[in-house]
Amino acid sequence: MPNAKPKIVSMPREEIVIARQMHQALVLHFLEGLTQAQIADQLGISHATVNRLIKRGRQLGLVEIKIKSPVEPLVDMEEQLLALGGISRVIVVPTVSDNARTALQAVGEAAARLLLEGISDGDTICITGGKGVSAVVAGLQPPRRFDVEVIPATGCVQGKHYTDVNHVSTMMADRLGGRSFQIHAPLFADSAAERGMLINMRSVADVFKRAREAKVAVVGIGSILSDDSSYYDLHPSSSTDRVAIERSGASCELLAHLLDDQGGVCDYSLNRSLVSLTLPEFASIPTKIGVASGPNKAGPILSVMRGHHLDTLVTDEATGARVLALASGKGQRV
Numbered sequence: 001m002p003n004a005k006p007k008i009v010s011m012p013r014e015e016i017v018i019a020r021q022m023h024q025a026l027v028l029h030f031l032e033g034l035t036q037a038q039i040a041d042q043l044g045i046s047h048a049t050v051n052r053l054i055k056r057g058r059q060l061g062l063v064e065i066k067i068k069s070p071v072e073p074l075v076d077m078e079e080q081l082l083a084l085g086g087i088s089r090v091i092v093v094p095t096v097s098d099n100a101r102t103a104l105q106a107v108g109e110a111a112a113r114l115l116l117e118g119i120s121d122g123d124t125i126c127i128t129g130g131k132g133v134s135a136v137v138a139g140l141q142p143p144r145r146f147d148v149e150v151i152p153a154t155g156c157v158q159g160k161h162y163t164d165v166n167h168v169s170t171m172m173a174d175r176l177g178g179r180s181f182q183i184h185a186p187l188f189a190d191s192a193a194e195r196g197m198l199i200n201m202r203s204v205a206d207v208f209k210r211a212r213e214a215k216v217a218v219v220g221i222g223s224i225l226s227d228d229s230s231y232y233d234l235h236p237s238s239s240t241d242r243v244a245i246e247r248s249g250a251s252c253e254l255l256a257h258l259l260d261d262q263g264g265v266c267d268y269s270l271n272r273s274l275v276s277l278t279l280p281e282f283a284s285i286p287t288k289i290g291v292a293s294g295p296n297k298a299g300p301i302l303s304v305m306r307g308h309h310l311d312t313l314v315t316d317e318a319t320g321a322r323v324l325a326l327a328s329g330k331g332q333r334v
Helices: 013-031 036-043 047-059 072-083 100-118 131-139 165-176 192-199 202-212 236-247 269-273 279-283 295-306 317-327
Strands: 089-093 124-127 149-152 216-220 252-254 257-259 287-291 312-316
Touching (some): 013 047, 036 047, 072 317, 089 100, 100 287, 100 312, 124 165, 124 202, 149 165, 192 202, 192 269
Parallel strands (some): 124 149, 124 216, 216 287, 287 312
Antiparallel strands (some): 252 257
16 A cells, blocks of 8 residues: 555644744734834734734743853752751751851842831830851941831850840940840849849840840851861850760751750750740740751751741851752751
């Protein structure tokens, strides 16, 4: 049997004309950037016809729009971190340097921009001390003065500028044009009973009442197990009790509370003597921004996320990658 000739299906001339017009309209609009009115003039057809051709071309799948952006990997990482759960917003910035201070500066600037976008006159901001929050303060470039209050969320540790929450609070208020409140109590009391007495002092109670009513909180996420942990700057004598800290299962620090790798509060004596907002009190603040950068912060970030303690995380790309690796079981916990 002789081979059958392939059947040739021809398009009616009118359909060919429409298909050609559609092709021309799509090329002129999406590749050459012409407006629909300009296309109508060039092809000699009505504006309405051009609109129908472009709409129909998209419906038929003739147009594929691809956006190539230098921030695309950052956006992808933000989505992956959100998928881990425990937070509702993530800002990831490029890791601009292997230098930890430079990387933290970039994270602080991003958090500062986020803070400025979210505050209004009359708001109260409560903060912790720490290198991360100090980086946010340094990154603040407000377009105007904000009539805000800045309140410590914890007691004070003197000795270094970043551990002194009164100093950091004053600097933030000065940058924003608002006013700060000082807390006249140490971060750690000598005992749980003394903590109760300090918390109930009128001046201290007033500060924490204002902190509980804050609209926004900006806090650092502290490492515990690394040699450069800032927790030991908060309570230097705790360095001698490091074995007990590790035995408690501590993975990170939030508002000076030692947390385990699931974000739960550890059974450790210093947790019971903290002059600070409690974590349930902290949870009632509508917007809670955590700031962290550095290779040793991946484990602490993951712990805080698992504990659902924050709404927003601001970090850098290298740190975010370590968090994702750790969450997948491919990273070494630090």
